Amino acid sequence: MTPRDVEALGVIGAGGAGFPTHVKLEGTPDTVIVNAAECEPLLHKDMQVILHHADEVLKGLDAVRAMTGARDAIIGIKDKHEHEIALLTAHAPAGVRVVPIEDVYPAGDEITLIYMTTGRLVQPGALPITAGCLVQNVETLYNIGAGVPVTDKFIAVAGAVERPATIRVPVGVSYAEVLSKFRITAPDYRVRSGGLMMGVLEEDLTHVVSKRTGALIVLPADHYCVTMYRRFMTDHDTDRIAKAGCDQCTFCTELCPRYLLGQPVRPETAMRNRMFTREEQPMLFAGNLSCCECNLCTMYSCPEGLDPRGATVIEKRIAREQKLTWSGPGITVHPMFAYRKVPSRMLKQRLDVLKFADEGPLTDAGIDPAEVRIPLHEHAGAAAEPVVSRGQRVCRGDLIGRARGKISSNIHASIDGVVETLTADHIHIRRD
Numbered sequence: 001m002t003p004r005d006v007e008a009l010g011v012i013g014a015g016g017a018g019f020p021t022h023v024k025l026e027g028t029p030d031t032v033i034v035n036a037a038e039c040e041p042l043l044h045k046d047m048q049v050i051l052h053h054a055d056e057v058l059k060g061l062d063a064v065r066a067m068t069g070a071r072d073a074i075i076g077i078k079d080k081h082e083h084e085i086a087l088l089t090a091h092a093p094a095g096v097r098v099v100p101i102e103d104v105y106p107a108g109d110e111i112t113l114i115y116m117t118t119g120r121l122v123q124p125g126a127l128p129i130t131a132g133c134l135v136q137n138v139e140t141l142y143n144i145g146a147g148v149p150v151t152d153k154f155i156a157v158a159g160a161v162e163r164p165a166t167i168r169v170p171v172g173v174s175y176a177e178v179l180s181k182f183r184i185t186a187p188d189y190r191v192r193s194g195g196l197m198m199g200v201l202e203e204d205l206t207h208v209v210s211k212r213t214g215a216l217i218v219l220p221a222d223h224y225c226v227t228m229y230r231r232f233m234t235d236h237d238t239d240r241i242a243k244a245g246c247d248q249c250t251f252c253t254e255l256c257p258r259y260l261l262g263q264p265v266r267p268e269t270a271m272r273n274r275m276f277t278r279e280e281q282p283m284l285f286a287g288n289l290s291c292c293e294c295n296l297c298t299m300y301s302c303p304e305g306l307d308p309r310g311a312t313v314i315e316k317r318i319a320r321e322q323k324l325t326w327s328g329p330g331i332t333v334h335p336m337f338a339y340r341k342v343p344s345r346m347l348k349q350r351l352d353v354l355k356f357a358d359e360g361p362l363t364d365a366g367i368d369p370a371e372v373r374i375p376l377h378e379h380a381g382a383a384a385e386p387v388v389s390r391g392q393r394v395c396r397g398d399l400i401g402r403a404r405g406k407i408s409s410n411i412h413a414s415i416d417g418v419v420e421t422l423t424a425d426h427i428h429i430r431r432d
């Protein structure tokens with residue numbers, strides 16, 4: 001297998017960012033790290049993929065090692081997953097080490113995982129490859145190992161549902177159709193796609209599952225996670241509340257996982273800059289470009305219930321527009337790193353989700369949609385270019401959109417049917 005084969009299959013990072021995988025495979029790391037940390041609360045998707053498809057995941061890992069020439073491979077997995085660790089250890093080929101890590105948030109952050117599994121530090125603004133590492137998500141490796149075009153997505157459905165589960169669905173099915181197969185236990189509810197910490201509060205359930213959707217979390221409409229996210233829906237909300245309430249206590253920075261790894265992130269400076277900045281001449285701190293947007297500062301650390309993550313994201317955006325970069329001395333780990341990790345259980349308590357069943361067995365939910373709307377821009381980089389026309393019959397697995405340029409990805413039909421409409425965003429296929 002070559003990176004071109006991976007490109008042909010339309011494999012992108014299934015863990016959230018959606019970066020085209022073939023581009024990452026052009027590096028020459030000495031170590032491939034499997035990101036099996038799965039640290040978003042209530043998600044069990046990656047563990048279920050390991051339990052039911054370990055062969056494909058390990059085959060994908062083998063292929064990535066062969067393509068990149070990496071000498072070593074590490075599977076970083078939470079130490080609480082004893083069964084999955086035993087399974088992987090029994091099946092892992094020579095040169096693959098299973099490395100148990102603590103059950104803390106955000107262990108699945110690339111930079112954090114690299115440090116927790118290898119002890120290596122990635123310098124501010126640098127990519128993991130500069131530390132000799134290539135990080136791949138479990139489902140991404142599954143897709144490489146399976147060796148067929150990516151047409152389906154594993155997602156977790158959790159929260160206020162009678163039977164939380166991991167299910168496999170065709171790309172392009174609507175959230176509403178997925179949720180129609182679950183009994184929702186809250187009379188009035190909202191849905192968070194992607195995860196409680198790094199996902200999005202969905203206002204429109206006609207939105208569809210893409211190759212990067214990891215979860216649909218159902219929450220009562222008055223739940224803490226809904227009201228918090230509703231408070232900070234716009235830049236204006238974040239700005240207004242920063243100006244009114246931040247007392248510069250610096251708890252957000254002191255518990256920031258990137259700051260504790262020595263990165264120059266300081267969310268309290270982003271808050272201060274929002275307080276004192278003028279629109280035409282914003283005050284900026286380029287060190288905040290190293291924020292991974294884990295949301296710990298907003299959802300866990302800030303005692304005032306403010307949104308330092310939102311302020312940091314605004315600062316990152318303006319800093320990028322102004323082409324700022326961080327320069328400073330090499331970094332070292334903060335002496336309090338070992339003592340300030342946030343245990344997953346504490347985070348769940350803070351998020352008020354201990355009351356939901358924390359499980360998600362792989363289940364056949366019987367999702368067989370009559371139509372799908374497949375996004376043309378579900379990956380990082382340029383949108384795919386449609387290669388089908390209206391009225392054309394397609395079969396599941398057929399190429400329907402071709403990667404446009406180096407950082408882009410192919411897309412394939414996820415059901416048999418006829419192309420009903422083509423828009424700038426989607427290819428709509430209706431089953432015939």
Ligand code: SF4
Nearest residue numbers: 246248249250252302
């Ligand atoms: S945002 Fe919150 S935690 Fe950070 S300095 Fe302000 S009040 Fe303190």
Ligand code: SF4
Nearest residue numbers: 256291292294295297
């Ligand atoms: S979101 Fe907050 S806690 Fe997370 S890396 Fe960014 S500044 Fe740090």
